[in-house]
Amino acid sequence: MVIMLLAGAVSPGLAQRKRSAPAKSKTQLERERRATLKRIKETSRILAQTQEKKQASVGQLNAIQEKLVVQQGVIKNISSELRYIETDVQQTEGQVQQTRQSLTRLKAEYGRLIYTASKTANGYNRLMFLFAAESFNQFLLRLRYIRQYTEVRQAQAAQITRTEQHLNNQLAGLQEKKQEKGSLLNTQLSEKKTLTTLKVQQDQVITKLTQQEESLRKELVARQQAISRLDNLIALRVREEIARAAREAARRAAAAKARTAATAAAAAGRSPSTTSRTPASEAAEDAAAAKAERVDRVTLTPESAKLAASFNENRGSLPWPVGKGFISQRFGRHNHPVLKNVVVENRGVDIQTNSGEPVRAVFSGKVLTVASVPGMGTIIMVQHGDYFTVYAKLRSASVGEGQTVSAKQSIGTVSTNSEGTSEVQFQVWHNSANLNPENWLGRK
Structure with a gap:
């Protein structure tokens, strides 16, 4: 969520056109x-x-x-x-x-x-x-x-x-x-x-x-700093995963090439020693790996590609990360509910819920990150192929990095702030692109 102070009044966005619906x-x-x-x-x-x-x-x-x-x-x-x-x-x-x-x-x-x-x-x-x-x-x-x-x-x-x-x-x-x-x-x-x-x-x-305008503005500044830390962490982990997948793909490609060369050498009757790695071949592999790391998306294996496709097919029908609650702050830019001329930008949705409510994974995947971010509590990042879901403002986590989770599996507990508000922030990413979670969640 990015906070911006505007000099003048904020112009409202274009209202969505109402579509005529059949009589119920x-x-x-x-x-x-x-x-x-x-x-x-x-x-x-x-x-x-x-x-x-x-x-x-x-x-x-x-x-x-x-x-x-x-x-x-x-x-x-x-x-x-x-x-x-x-x-x-x-x-x-x-x-x-x-x-x-x-x-x-x-x-x-x-x-x-x-x-x-x-x-x-x-x-x-x-x-x-x-x-x-x-x-x-x-x-x-x-x-x-x-x-x-x-x-x-x-x-x-x-x-x-x-x-x-x-x-x-x-x-x-x-x-x-x-x-x-x-x-x-x-x-x-x-x-x-x-x-x-x-x-x-x-x-x-x-x-x-x-x-309480002064205290609200201080709270906004603190929240901006917390969200910036979260954004940086998410961007870092996505880049690391893109690079890791690229290096792995490069290694698989080099290994496959070496196997093909060895098979051809054996068929030609050459000595296996002639197919051993040389400084030149190692340099070529390193160059290929470095080139692969410059891609801007996760290199998928057949298994992860299947998982990503399944995640995409469930667009609009994913379960909510909490069983009860409502969206208290929507995705994108919108006016602050109290402070005038202040616009907030949310990279996800904030869902207000009951105290102690379990937080659930919305889809099967692998836990990529479990970390603590000052101002955002415990955060959990789950990978679904080249898609990522982020759960922030948790009091605790019940899963660890590298663990495989299933849809609706409890992964932690929502935190409650000093004002008595229990809220979880949920984000959806596709590689490095930030998506609107409301387009992915089903109706409650």
Whole structure:
């Protein structure tokens, strides 16, 4: 992280264009709301730890701001759910109206059937109707008509019963939806009150921190020095690994060339002594090694190339280096949360988490470095072919240099500073190029 003081106000970066996303289902919204409430609980726990010191801190401000963002997401999610419920209520009310109209029509038709049947209600009238037939076929037709008429009347009565039951079910569902809507409205009101409280709390912390401007600037200078030491260490270890891999590749190439020459000499019947190393051949090998060391990337073996390719294929889906937490400081340049006209540049992401949280490797690889950097605590550097991941601000390490680690394996424990903030810095490098870790980590 590099800190720069600007003479004027910092011009904001270009806002990212919002892409229209497809509408989410009610089930998706409910699932997202549960996940968001879980994030609020995690953030509240982290915030409580920063408040134990009874003093305002940047870590406390970061936790409040994260909680504000999540809280706004909850309210937005509830608003979307309310729109779904309102649509359901309107559709159900329309269906209830249609069912009532159908029930009215069925009852009217049934009334006409009953009125007609009442005219032939006694057996004498039915017999007269049957025996008044002019032929036997007409008699059968009239008998079939009476039976069908009775069946239609019974079917009509059953249809009315079913329609009434359907109407009752619709009314019950409508009442349930209205109750759900009322409950969500109350929840939304409560969440908005919480949001207002958080904004007040945020303003109070910013006011307190503004009064500590001098100490904040001293802290920034100290952090700049610590990060410079970390940058130098990372650059040194990457250069050393590039050089080591280059020398190893040169040695392998020289050995392969010597084996080829020995095979050719044996086939020609020459004495093996003629193929022994000479000062000239040794000088050629040294020159080749020196030339190889001037490359700017790690020379890969087939095994390390496979590992690097696998790491690259997992771009955007790597696990987080801690199980719980949120990004408190993003990659790249951004304004200081309190100090005006101050821009900080972060080479990784800072993830604020719980005290004592285990730090995990995000991918399988080899531990390249375990070191202590003043101001950054213990740092661990893991190599994945020509990719490197860096974990800083650790209290302790549980792995050693040269050790092979697997994805999600615990490699250390996050440290907690004097202000009660527990934070790990995570970086991703490709050879000597610094990458944005957010493009590599999966969604929490």
